[in-house]
Amino acid sequence: MKSQINLITIWTDDIEKMKEFYNQILGFEVKNDLENYVEFKNDGVRFAICMRDVMYEFSNEYKKKPSGQAFELAFPCETTNDVDESFKNLVRNGATSIQEPHNMPWGQRTALFADPDGNIHEIFAEIK
Structure with missing residues (x-):
């Protein structure tokens, strides 16, 4: 593994509201919209939002509700x-x-x- 971040994904339960915010308010252009996953154009690190339930079949950890501030952009x-x-x-x-x-x-x-x-x-x- 390289000590390098390639992708930042924000997990959400309301992708439409989040997509509108990051696109319309912050100005990120949509690169790829798969309805439950949206990747934005961004120089450097890839940046995306994704519905939390996409990962439910891979790990029950994604079903846990987040608490507190976990990250900051x-x-x-x-x-x-x-x-x-x-x-x-x-x-x-x-x-x-x-x-x-x-x-x-x-x-x-x-x-x-x-x-x-x-x-x-x-x-x-x-x-x-």
Whole structure:
């Protein structure tokens, strides 16, 4: 095995709502839509969403309901002003506000938002 991530898949019970969010609100173009699995165009790591029940026959572990924040996707912005404007646009278009933009002690301006399943993600830019 290589120590390299090739694919990130978000498991969901409502693929239509999630597909609309990642496509319409975050701007990911759909590369492949198999109804219960949607892969988006993305430079670098492949990115997809998939119905959780697709995996039920392979492992009962997929039937367990997730609890708490298990992962975070972080989206880069060009500037700190871009963080502020992007956050406003995300929330205006349907993302759930978690934390408005603020400067972090590690030299980034960040903001947090959630997708329809409640997964919390970050937008950020380096403070220059």
